[in-house]
Amino acid sequence: MKITLVGTGYVGLVSGACFAEFGFEITCVDRDTAKIDALKQGKIPIYEPGLDSLVAQGIKSNRLSFTTDLKTAVKASNVVMIAVGTPSRRGDGHADLTYVYQAAEDIANAIAGYTVVVTKSTVPVGTSRQVAEIIKKTRPNFIEGIHFDVASNPEFLREGSAINDFMRPDRVVIGTNNAKACEILQKLYRPLYLIETPIVSTNPETSELIKYAANGFLAMKISFINQMADLCEKTGGDVQVLAKGIGLDKRIGGKFLNAGPGYGGSCFPKDTRALSQIAEQHGTKCSLIDEVSTYNEKRKSDMANRILIALTDHHAPKKVAILGLTFKPNTDDLREAPSLAIIPELLKNDIEVSVYDPLYFKGCERLNHAISFEESLKEVCFSASAYDAIKNAACVVILTEWNEFRALDMEKVCELMDNTVAPLFMDFRNIYRAEEMRKFRYYGVGKG
Numbered sequence: 001m002k003i004t005l006v007g008t009g010y011v012g013l014v015s016g017a018c019f020a021e022f023g024f025e026i027t028c029v030d031r032d033t034a035k036i037d038a039l040k041q042g043k044i045p046i047y048e049p050g051l052d053s054l055v056a057q058g059i060k061s062n063r064l065s066f067t068t069d070l071k072t073a074v075k076a077s078n079v080v081m082i083a084v085g086t087p088s089r090r091g092d093g094h095a096d097l098t099y100v101y102q103a104a105e106d107i108a109n110a111i112a113g114y115t116v117v118v119t120k121s122t123v124p125v126g127t128s129r130q131v132a133e134i135i136k137k138t139r140p141n142f143i144e145g146i147h148f149d150v151a152s153n154p155e156f157l158r159e160g161s162a163i164n165d166f167m168r169p170d171r172v173v174i175g176t177n178n179a180k181a182c183e184i185l186q187k188l189y190r191p192l193y194l195i196e197t198p199i200v201s202t203n204p205e206t207s208e209l210i211k212y213a214a215n216g217f218l219a220m221k222i223s224f225i226n227q228m229a230d231l232c233e234k235t236g237g238d239v240q241v242l243a244k245g246i247g248l249d250k251r252i253g254g255k256f257l258n259a260g261p262g263y264g265g266s267c268f269p270k271d272t273r274a275l276s277q278i279a280e281q282h283g284t285k286c287s288l289i290d291e292v293s294t295y296n297e298k299r300k301s302d303m304a305n306r307i308l309i310a311l312t313d314h315h316a317p318k319k320v321a322i323l324g325l326t327f328k329p330n331t332d333d334l335r336e337a338p339s340l341a342i343i344p345e346l347l348k349n350d351i352e353v354s355v356y357d358p359l360y361f362k363g364c365e366r367l368n369h370a371i372s373f374e375e376s377l378k379e380v381c382f383s384a385s386a387y388d389a390i391k392n393a394a395c396v397v398i399l400t401e402w403n404e405f406r407a408l409d410m411e412k413v414c415e416l417m418d419n420t421v422a423p424l425f426m427d428f429r430n431i432y433r434a435e436e437m438r439k440f441r442y443y444g445v446g447k448g
């Protein structure tokens with residue numbers, strides 16, 4: 001079976017490389033020429049553990065190739081998957097479907113034989129139907145069910161563990177009204193039968209909703225534990241013990257119960273906003289999700305305020321060392337990371353900010369990307385190591401729980417910091433225990 005992935009980003013590239021590993025013939029298409037040129041030379045444009053060797057293996061086996069020529073790729077394929085971005089539309093939070101619709105039109109123009117057009121991007125309910133309409137409008141002689149079919153197959157991989165998530169998913173969701181298209185997609189996922197991956201087959205509408213419902217629920221779980229953390233702080237509770245106490249209840253489960261600075265990334269913030277908009281558009285309300293989005297934005301600025309309040313005992317000049325820029329470890333993705341809300345607040349208050357992230361540090365190539373992505377990062381001083389960032393800082397803030405921050409030499413940290421006032425250590429990921437941090441004024445999230 002020949003498959004084309006349109007959009008070679010986090011989802012398209014990982015899916016393409018994994019499908020090639022399963023034995024299918026894959027072409028990854030992108031309109032970004034620089035990205036495709038780099039991939040052809042074996043250079044991976046994103047950071048994702050294990051992806052470089054998987055892509056190299058795919059290229060070597062001749063089952064994985066890259067092109068900007070969508071037409072030729074689609075013409076030769078039985079299945080075409082749309083994996084382009086669906087960012088938040090400026091102003092209203094709706095999912096911006098410009099890239100999906102453009103891809104659908106480009107695909108329609110290229111289809112040569114019966115093709116299943118699959119939406120892998122996260123899209124609002126009704127989008128598969130829209131994709132079918134675009135194909136019919138572009139090729140008026142095309143009949144759905146004969147020349148093409150559409151299906152929804154949302155992707156659930158997480159950045160940082162994307163390959164394992166793709167190869168060993170909790171479930172695969174296939175949404176189509178057509179038996180032939182369903183059979184073809186089931187064949188695509190046959191390699192997962194061996195590990196007994198559940199396949200949820202449904203109509204496109206339910207499939208599209210499943211993706212938003214899953215992300216909405218997970219975002220809600222994070223916001224819930226963050227609110228419990230605030231309550232613990234006011235009452236003398238310990239949110240980590242609370243999370244364990246509730247998480248052991250199988251109806252609740254222990255995952256996604258880590259209190260922190262609010263969720264970020266390329267999915268939860270935009271997908272919760274889009275879910276609220278989808279509900280409103282259809283004359284109903286997801287008020288829980290509305291509140292989750294609002295609360296999460298406030299959470300990020302509250303965390304900046306916590307730093308500012310904690311620093312009020314300090315005399316100017318103040319320097320804060322931020323450890324971790326990305327929204328979670330093992331990814332280079334900066335989209336909606338809490339750091340990008342917190343750092344500008346500190347700068348606005350005349351705080352000097354130094355930053356170290358294992359993927360964004362002084363002298364690394366990726367830094368230009370970060371600075372072009374977020375203007376305020378021009379004003380921070382990027383360091384070459386965590387200890388370098390900490391030098392003369394009045395406060396250290398852990399924003400991302402990268403492994404290399406888990407065993408910092410606290411003697412050294414303390415010595416390097418500005419010791420004119422009690423050094424402040426704000427552990428927004430609860431990596432450390434208060435007992436081992438007695439040298440500092442230590443703040444852990446949700447520790448009363």
Ligand SMILES: NC(=O)c1ccc[n+]([C@@H]2O[C@H](COP(=O)([O-])OP(=O)(O)OC[C@H]3O[C@@H](n4cnc5c(N)ncnc54)[C@H](O)[C@@H]3O)[C@@H](O)[C@H]2O)c1
Pocket residue numbers: 006007008009010011012029030031032035083084085086099102103106120121122123155156157158159266267
């Ligand atoms: N990133 C994740 O962890 C993740 C997980 C699950 C689902 N998703 C969803 O998957 C979709 C893709 O996300 P992503 O993070 O991979 O996006 P991305 O921004 O990393 O990649 C999208 C790619 O599509 C390309 N593109 C856009 N229009 C195109 C066109 N007409 N033809 C060819 N290429 C085109 C862009 O150049 C870009 O390289 C989104 O809907 C997202 O919500 C993302």
